[in-house]
Amino acid sequence: MAGILKRFSDIMSANMNALLDKAEDPAKMIDQYLRNLKSDLDKVKAETAAIMAEETKAKRDLNECISEVDKMQKYAEKAVLASNEADAKTFLMKKAQLIEKQYELQKVFDSASENAAKMKSMHDKLVSDVNDLNARKTAIKAKIAVAKTQDKINKIEAGAWGAHNNMSAFDRMEEKADRMLDEANAMATLNNEKIDETIELKNQYDGQSKADVEDELTALKNKLEAKK
Incomplete structure (x- = not known):
């Protein structure tokens, strides 16, 4: 028991x-x-x-x-x-x-x-x-x-x-990618800009005009010398 x-x-x-x-x-x-x-x-x-x-x-x-x-x-x-x-x-x-x-x-x-x-x-x-x-x-x-x-x-x-x-x-990565893309697009825009050809032509002709003045001055001096 x-x-x-x-x-x-x-x-x-x-x-x-x-x-x-x-x-x-x-x-x-x-x-x-x-x-x-x-x-x-x-x-x-x-x-x-x-x-x-x-x-x-x-x-x-x-x-x-x-x-x-x-x-x-x-x-x-x-x-x-x-x-x-x-x-x-x-x-x-x-x-x-x-x-x-x-x-x-x-x-x-x-x-x-x-x-x-x-x-x-x-x-x-x-x-x-x-x-x-x-x-x-x-x-x-x-x-x-x-x-x-x-x-x-x-x-x-x-x-x-x-x-x-x-x-x-x-989101931060995407923001950085957007910034890189914007910079690349800006660079592409800068690279694609054309130089104004008229500026070169003007400079060329401007230079020629100065030469003509000098030649004309020389001729004028020679002429005056001949009259003496």
């Missing part, structure tokens, strides 16, 4: 929170914990049934003994009525023996009854706890699912923020 109570105590004091803290997947751990608890419940149920059977047997043995005592009493009464005192004494001696046996059987039954009551109470408590955990399992799993969903959302948000940063970098 002590071994049964110790094992039952171990079952009832199992720290599910500690198990969940170590679990990589709490939902699977809950299922495993309940499977273990139900397996233990089956063992407790079998041992409870065995003790209850002992109680039933003890009760049956006690009732049979009480019945035998009653029979010996009746046989003794019949023997007295038949004026057979020797037989009456025999029946009364047997009755006395049975009463001693009845006393011992009563103690056995009382002990078995007490053990059966304890086991039945603990069994019922364990059944209630298993049912309670089954009911809570759905809520716990729902919380775990919500937590996983929130974790996914957090990761998506983090990814979106990273994408936002990438877009900002892309």
